[in-house]
Amino acid sequence: MGFRNTFEFAIIAVFVAGIAAVGPIARAQKSAASRKIGALAVKSDTVPVTTSSKEARQDYELGLSHREDLLFTEEGIDFFRKSVKADPHFALGHATLAFFTTDPSEEVRELALAKASASHAAPDEKLLIQWMTGTKNGQLVPAIAAMNDLLAKYPNDKRLANMYGEWLLGAQENYDQAAKVLEKILKNDPDYYPALNNLAYSYALGGRAELAPPLMDQYVAALPGQPNPQDSYAEILRMAGDFPDALDHYRTALRIAPTFFTSQVGIASTYALMGDEERARFEYVKAIDMAKERTDRMDYRILWAMTYFRENRPGLARKAFAEVAAEAHKQNLPIEEAECHRDTALFNPDSESAMNDLDAASAVMADKRHILVGTRETELAKILQTRSFIAVRTDNVDAARKALEGLNSMAQTNRDNVVQDAYHSANGAVMFLQGDYSGAISELEEDPRDPLSLQLLADAESKAGQTADAQKTLKTLAAINDETVEMAVVVPPVRAALKSNGSPSAQETSH
Amino acid sequence: MTTRFRFIVLSLLLVACATVAFATDFAVIVHPSNAAKAMSLADLGKILREKTTNWPNGRVITVVIRDPNSPAMKFVIEKAMGGTAEDGKAVLNEESRKPAASIIFVSSDEDIVKTVEANPTAIGIVDVYNITSGVKVIRIDDKQPFDPGYVLKGH
Numbered sequence: 001m002g003f004r005n006t007f008e009f010a011i012i013a014v015f016v017a018g019i020a021a022v023g024p025i026a027r028a029q030k031s032a033a034s035r036k037i038g039a040l041a042v043k044s045d046t047v048p049v050t051t052s053s054k055e056a057r058q059d060y061e062l063g064l065s066h067r068e069d070l071l072f073t074e075e076g077i078d079f080f081r082k083s084v085k086a087d088p089h090f091a092l093g094h095a096t097l098a099f100f101t102t103d104p105s106e107e108v109r110e111l112a113l114a115k116a117s118a119s120h121a122a123p124d125e126k127l128l129i130q131w132m133t134g135t136k137n138g139q140l141v142p143a144i145a146a147m148n149d150l151l152a153k154y155p156n157d158k159r160l161a162n163m164y165g166e167w168l169l170g171a172q173e174n175y176d177q178a179a180k181v182l183e184k185i186l187k188n189d190p191d192y193y194p195a196l197n198n199l200a201y202s203y204a205l206g207g208r209a210e211l212a213p214p215l216m217d218q219y220v221a222a223l224p225g226q227p228n229p230q231d232s233y234a235e236i237l238r239m240a241g242d243f244p245d246a247l248d249h250y251r252t253a254l255r256i257a258p259t260f261f262t263s264q265v266g267i268a269s270t271y272a273l274m275g276d277e278e279r280a281r282f283e284y285v286k287a288i289d290m291a292k293e294r295t296d297r298m299d300y301r302i303l304w305a306m307t308y309f310r311e312n313r314p315g316l317a318r319k320a321f322a323e324v325a326a327e328a329h330k331q332n333l334p335i336e337e338a339e340c341h342r343d344t345a346l347f348n349p350d351s352e353s354a355m356n357d358l359d360a361a362s363a364v365m366a367d368k369r370h371i372l373v374g375t376r377e378t379e380l381a382k383i384l385q386t387r388s389f390i391a392v393r394t395d396n397v398d399a400a401r402k403a404l405e406g407l408n409s410m411a412q413t414n415r416d417n418v419v420q421d422a423y424h425s426a427n428g429a430v431m432f433l434q435g436d437y438s439g440a441i442s443e444l445e446e447d448p449r450d451p452l453s454l455q456l457l458a459d460a461e462s463k464a465g466q467t468a469d470a471q472k473t474l475k476t477l478a479a480i481n482d483e484t485v486e487m488a489v490v491v492p493p494v495r496a497a498l499k500s501n502g503s504p505s506a507q508e509t510s511h
Numbered sequence: 512m513t514t515r516f517r518f519i520v521l522s523l524l525l526v527a528c529a530t531v532a533f534a535t536d537f538a539v540i541v542h543p544s545n546a547a548k549a550m551s552l553a554d555l556g557k558i559l560r561e562k563t564t565n566w567p568n569g570r571v572i573t574v575v576i577r578d579p580n581s582p583a584m585k586f587v588i589e590k591a592m593g594g595t596a597e598d599g600k601a602v603l604n605e606e607s608r609k610p611a612a613s614i615i616f617v618s619s620d621e622d623i624v625k626t627v628e629a630n631p632t633a634i635g636i637v638d639v640y641n642i643t644s645g646v647k648v649i650r651i652d653d654k655q656p657f658d659p660g661y662v663l664k665g666h
Contacts (some may be wrong), residue, residue: 140657145644152643168640174535177640265550415657 019092045156049092053069056087058169060096067100068159068261069167069194071161071228074261074292077101078150084113091117092125095132102295104371111136111372124153128160138374138415140470161185161342162194162196169198172416176507197232205234227253227260234266239481241272261290261300298328298336302343303483309347309489318344329364334371335379342386343485351394356385377410378418385422388429389452392459397425397433405428421447428456437464451477451490458494474498528634535658537587538639540624540646542631549650552662556591558634560602561613566632575626575635579603586665587636588643636663 067076098110134143168178200215234249253263268283284304306318325340345357391400411423428443447453461470588599620641628645
């Protein structure tokens with residue numbers, strides 16, 4: 001098909017352009033960060049770093065400055081890789097790489113190496129390793145205790161506190177606690193820019209959105225030559241539906257740093273949300289080329305494929321997703337491969353065929369021993385939740401019950417937010433199908449951020465006669481502007497129906 | 512923000528603004544030297560109601576908690592003591608308890624942790640994100656914070 005040739009041509013063209021742009025910035029950053037190392041090495045108010053290799057230490061510090069301070073995520077992870085290559089017994093290096101990598105195979109391998117090398121680390125360093133590895137393998141109680149011990153011992157280690165705040169915000173979704181940790185950093189250093197960024201998001205996501213813009217302004221002013229402040233500002237504007245200003249900020253970020261791929265994908269997704277799918281595809285191709293991590297590249301290919309569904313071209317969409325799934329399989333990326341099948345199912349108007357798509361997604365996850373159990377279960381939970389959502393479309397209570405059984409069993413042993421939320425959502429779906437609308441509302445309210453659950457919640461509220469609540473839920477849904485498949489499936493029909501004063505239901509949500 | 516982060520969380524700003532409900536787990540903590548490793552929710556309720564006043568070794572239990580009027584404690588009181596938060600508050604505030612110092616109200620979780628770290632007979636209840644290794648988290652109804660079905664998971 002023509003689109004594939006165009007896709008390949010664009011990849012090559014943008015790749016050549018990207019290479020030309022990447023060098024000077026990376027070198028400039030490395031030089032600046034290298035100078036910083038000299039100053040940091042003599043500080044005694046940060047957690048010790050034990051390595052026999054000067055090169056490993058330097059790369060570790062560069063990793064932190066890129067990944068944590070400036071949010072050059074890929075470059076940061078690359079520096080962590082270099083650091084453990086320079087010193088294979090560098091326990092904190094292995095733990096940090098395991099903590100930040102997006103590659104599930106690397107995560108498993110580095111966790112094991114961190115554990116095996118831990119005896120080489122200093123006592124306080126071991127606490128940091130315990131926190132990093134504990135957050136990955138479900139040992140959260142000792143992990144949190146270790147981090148709080150460190151924060152008490154190193155009250156001036158801003159980067160440590162910011163890392164904890166970022167984890168509370170992103171992984172734990174504990175916005176109040178994240179804000180507390182980050183506010184403390186800024187009390188001592190009001191210009192510490194990584195905390196400004198994270199605190200803005202903590203406020204925005206924690207229901208204090210009015211406090212976020214001044215922090216973003218401060219963040220932008222603090223780092224005029226850096227792309228991430230512009231990128232973050234753009235994202236917040238886009239979420240609020242201000243697409244033109246979001247594009248301006250994303251473009252400013254790319255003018256500052258032409259290789260800052262998250263802004264490139266931000267531009268692409270903004271066009272996708274605006275309904276300009278052809279332009280979105282063009283921009284996604286650029287993002288795919290710019291990203292270095294194979295997981296990022298595959299994630300963006302999924303978003304690229306989704307544009308065909310967004311513009312209601314199901315044939316092309318299924319073909320595109322099949323190709324991406326095949327490539328993910330080839331690259332041994334089971335999460336991305338399963339996501340391709342799950343996304344296809346969500347857009348599939350034929351519920352029986354959609355269940356087959358979900359069977360394919362489950363099959364991918366069935367025997368993958370090289371990824372962590374938690375990672376596999378998170379994806380399985382999403383697949384089962386999707387199954388229950390699709391079951392509602394056809395009043396298939398048996399299929400919904402079966403999905404719930406799988407989630408119930410998983411939720412008994414896995415406290416991951418995604419697993420727990422998916423369980424409540426599926427339980428709500430079963431109750432909905434059984435006519436227990438009050439019970440369904442109660443369960444679906446436990447998953448207040450997923451468009452699939454919000455759609456079912458609106459349906460249940462409507463069936464229960466709570467018309468005002470249903471309208472409020474639909475308006476909440478209609479206000480979502482993000483690049484997730486759930487949003488792409490659920491929100492457009494809701495917006496259309498609200499525009500015509502109707503109330504769409506899950507049964508009608510298929511393309 | 513990071514790419515993964517973008518996909519998982521950031522996209523939901525407006526939804527979060529409309530429905531704010533963060534859940535946390537409350538940890539029941541004791542001094543590390545305390546032999547207690549677990550107790551039932553009912554036993555915790557008895558301690559809070561002053562029906563149980565001594566540890567098995569005979570030493571008097573000191574309860575360290577936040578102001579019963581704080582939103583977090585309202586949940587804990589209802590869950591552990593049964594009945595309404597108002598009933599629970601009345602029991603916790605009984606004048607007769609104060610002279611014996613069997614209950615101490617402090618203004619923050621950090622203060623609870625510090626008090627329990629320093630007091631071998633104390634028992635405290637805090638947001639699990641505030642624990643240190645200077646205290647021991649005990650299991651309630653055979654579960655610890657973050658376990659599925661943990662009873663002191665609040666909103």
